[in-house]
Structure formats: structure tokens, C-alpha cells
Amino acid sequence: MALFRNKRDGRSIVLRPVHAFGRRPSACQTVLKAPDVSQVHALVRWNSLAWEIVDQSRNGTTLDGVRLPNGRWTALSVGAEVRMGLGDESAWIVQDLAPPVTCLFPGQGHGLPVALNPRETLLPDAQQPEVNVYFHEGRWMLEHIDGIEHLNDGAMVSTSRGAWEFVLCDDLESTSENAVASSAPKTADVALRFDVSQDEEHTSLSLLADGKSVSLGERIHHYTLVTLARVRQQDAQRGVPPQSQGWIGLDDLSRMLGVEPSYVNIQIFRAKHQILNALPASLGEPPLVERRRGNVRLGDYPFEIRGGAHPM
Numbered sequence: 001m002a003l004f005r006n007k008r009d010g011r012s013i014v015l016r017p018v019h020a021f022g023r024r025p026s027a028c029q030t031v032l033k034a035p036d037v038s039q040v041h042a043l044v045r046w047n048s049l050a051w052e053i054v055d056q057s058r059n060g061t062t063l064d065g066v067r068l069p070n071g072r073w074t075a076l077s078v079g080a081e082v083r084m085g086l087g088d089e090s091a092w093i094v095q096d097l098a099p100p101v102t103c104l105f106p107g108q109g110h111g112l113p114v115a116l117n118p119r120e121t122l123l124p125d126a127q128q129p130e131v132n133v134y135f136h137e138g139r140w141m142l143e144h145i146d147g148i149e150h151l152n153d154g155a156m157v158s159t160s161r162g163a164w165e166f167v168l169c170d171d172l173e174s175t176s177e178n179a180v181a182s183s184a185p186k187t188a189d190v191a192l193r194f195d196v197s198q199d200e201e202h203t204s205l206s207l208l209a210d211g212k213s214v215s216l217g218e219r220i221h222h223y224t225l226v227t228l229a230r231v232r233q234q235d236a237q238r239g240v241p242p243q244s245q246g247w248i249g250l251d252d253l254s255r256m257l258g259v260e261p262s263y264v265n266i267q268i269f270r271a272k273h274q275i276l277n278a279l280p281a282s283l284g285e286p287p288l289v290e291r292r293r294g295n296v297r298l299g300d301y302p303f304e305i306r307g308g309a310h311p312m
Helices: 170-183 220-237 250-257 261-278
Strands: 002-006 012-014 018-022 042-046 051-055 081-083 091-097 103-106 121-123 131-136 139-144 147-150 156-159 162-167 190-196 203-209 212-218 289-292 295-298 303-307
Touching: 012 103, 131 156, 147 289, 190 220, 203 220, 212 261, 220 250, 220 261, 220 295, 220 303, 250 261, 250 295, 261 289
Parallel strands: 190 303
Antiparallel strands: 002 012, 002 091, 018 042, 042 051, 081 091, 103 162, 121 131, 131 139, 139 147, 156 162, 190 203, 203 212, 289 295
């Protein structure tokens, strides 16, 4: 991805495939407030081979001190200085000129970008996940404690340990995302088998996929999953329609488990992470846990519960 570093404050920005600099927020990805900067001062673009810049302003844009000809595209090089006004707040050092890529970039402009895995990107890390960014049905999605939403370019992804800006390089998505979609397999035939001890203190989980059994061992988050499975099982026994089975408020689930909602959210992400890594990359998977408006339920997996002290 291409990066510009501001000469005054040292913050960096990620360039979109077509990136505008200027004073007009509605037209520019990077807004400059200096009075000698035009509404749309300069454009930078990726031409499929290299990055180049064009001046669109009245006062001019310089590249390493040389004024650019208005309306003519000029190639950029790493280390070059682009100046769009007299002050250093309008001056940028070309830091990187890699091809554009969809990513997460530190919200304050300091730090390293986060590459996105279409299957799962847990933040702030996989040990204490609070949110997940992933690609689903042609869109990038953000899953958090309150639900799931589409991610638009420039959206902020926040956790207790920091925030990142979502950078969508949409003119390349038709290639990259179609490649993801075309290589994505049909949903695998995956079933869950829970083994619960009589005292409810231990829960093991096995995956049954393509006729093979994969043991995931005993984990705390397996008890969260089996609790969701029991809610869905009880609804089915009551005759609740399948589309309505299994939904439970996250607060209610937290009370059942005797922990805080944020902790339940972490357990859900850990369970999903473990199952994703247990399934071969050649296999697809349905959502393990679905969310809507503060409610959650076990996804559309066949399951079996063996043992345990009670059905709920």
C-alpha cells in the first residue's frame, strides 16, 4: 500500500487508488485546512503499474521543489517531497509506493497497517478479541458485541486498545474479491458434537466434517457454545419456527453463564477462531454464531449434546 508521511506532525496516511488532497471534505480523502490550498488541490492515482500525481490547484503543487505542470500526470518516487502549500502541514514525504490494498490503518496515523484475512481478522489480538473483520458475500463486515455491520471506506474500527481506519480499495475489489468468491467452496457439511461432564464443569467439542472427526479438546468457550445449542434445542422442541430458533439476548446469556457480556463476546470469538483453524482452507463454513440487535444464537450447524446434568 502507498503511504504519505506528513512533514509537520509525522502522521502517515494510506492512499486510495484515486486519492484527492484539498480543502473540500466532500471531495477529498485527505483534507488540508491551510488557506493557500485549493478546494481540490492535487490528485494521486494508481495506474495499475505505478503511482502518479497531478496538480489541480491555482497556487501549484511542487515535487521535490519543482512545480508540477497543471493537468499533467507525473510519476512519484519513494522519498520525494510533495508540497501543496507554503506550510509543512501541507507537505508530504512519499513513504511507500506499493500497490493499493484494503487494510486497517492506525487511526492516529502512527503505527503499522493491519492486513486483512478474508476469513477472520481479530482485534486487538487473537488472545483477547473484541471485534472481527471479515469478508462475506461481497462485503467487508465488522462483528462486535452489539451485532454485525457492513464496513464502508473510512469507517473506524475501535477496541479498548486502539482504533483503526478501514481503507477500502474498491476499484481493485472487483478483482480481489471475485477471486475470493470464485475460490470460495460450497459450505462444508460440518456437525458439532459436545461432550459435557455430569457436573457441567468440563465441555469437549468435536467437529464432524466430510466424514471425519476432529477433536477440539476441552475449552471454556465450548460451554458457551453448548449453552447456545441448548437454547436452540429447547426452541425446536417447543415448535418455534427454524428461523426464530435459538435467539437469546447477550445479557441473558451472560447471566446464564455468570459472567460479563464482554467476556462472553471474547469466548464467542475464540470459539469461532478455533473452528476456523480446525477446518481445512478448502472447506467453507456457515456462521458459527449469528448476531442481531444485541441477540445471538448458534448458527445453522447440526449438533449433538452428550452427557451433562440438564438439557438447559
